[in-house]
């Protein structure tokens with residue numbers, strides 16, 4: 156860990172500015188002290204991890220940058236999750252001058268370096284990383300960009316004014332299609348397919364609530380877009396219950412051998428646990444962040460044995476073929492598994 160981060164990898168950053176975007180979303184501009192600036196340099200599409208203590212509970216949550224590296228600020232945007240602890244606490248209490256514990260940027264939901272167009276689908280708070288990607292693509296390329304932005308209603312649209320200014324300024328290459336559930340229901344596969352049909356060859360970026368992502372991803376794939384051009388950022392994953400997954404496995408795993416920081420630990424395996432949970436149960440400080448299979452922070456390589464990933468939005472086929480797994484999503488499928496964090 157860098158000298159300016161604590162033992163768990165967090166640094167105190169002061170809130171420089173609070174922007175109330177809508178009644179249920181707030182943007183926080185964070186002040187990065189000069190001595191931390193290197194650690195907090197980021198790429199469009201990445202996120203920060205916040206660590207907060209609420210009622211004595213240590214909670215960690217990821218928030219994507221809504222700012223772009225070309226802007227001179229580090230900004231996250233947090234939408235209230237009904238019943239959610241951290242998002243509501245931030246919306247209710249965040250104020251200028253308050254310090255938050257923040258881990259440096261991570262994530263692989265990044266602009267791929269090519270000349271293809273960009274087609275983005277954002278649902279609700281999913282606009283956050285998409286905003287960063289769009290601003291960056293507008294500033295650093297001539298790529299055409301089409302954004303499909305879905306919200307429940309007009310008053311829940313985050314960045315409505317900023318987007319309409321961007322569209323005015325870049326009318327030749329940025330188009331915005333908005334969808335409002337209260338005009339006639341949620342986004343349908345047909346709407347997605349016709350949006351895709353109107354786009355040329357493009358890279359696809361999708362971020363939003365789970366059911367929105369499922370609809371969009373399957374309609375985009377059905378439209379014939381190759382998998383490697385579809386990039387997903389999941390804020391939450393609905394995982395199969397661990398005991399159901401464990402019951403599916405043909406073999407019982409006894410042990411997971413974990414190499415981390417040049418130490419090898421043989422950890423007993425408890426059915427239903429992921430490799431990451433197994434490492435934690437053995438007292439190891441294995442790297443992790445989003446725990447949705449998006450960021451790649453927890454990746455490690457299986458050198459013997461096997462595991463099955465519940466969700467993988469971070470590793471490409473070549474990496475998987477080389478044995479890389481996302482340990483937060485991996486359930487062992489062999490009697491022993493030997494995994495190496497590199």
Ligand SMILES: Cc1cc2nc3c(=O)[nH]c(=O)nc-3n(C[C@H](O)[C@H](O)[C@H](O)COP(=O)(O)OP(=O)(O)OC[C@H]3O[C@@H](n4cnc5c(N)ncnc54)[C@H](O)[C@@H]3O)c2cc1C
Pocket residue numbers: 202216217218219220232233234235236237238239240241242243262280283284388389390391445446447449450
């Ligand atoms: C890579 C990544 C990037 C992200 N970027 C953003 C972003 O830019 N902006 C943003 O707003 N969010 C973002 N998120 C989501 C964010 O990290 C949080 O998940 C979100 O703010 C909810 O956290 P919370 O503490 O408010 O809710 P939590 O307290 O975690 O609760 C989440 C939901 O689960 C329900 N729940 C909690 N406990 C139970 C229970 N026992 N039984 C049933 N239901 C329960 C709650 O009611 C709530 O609806 C991102 C997530 C990831 C992984």
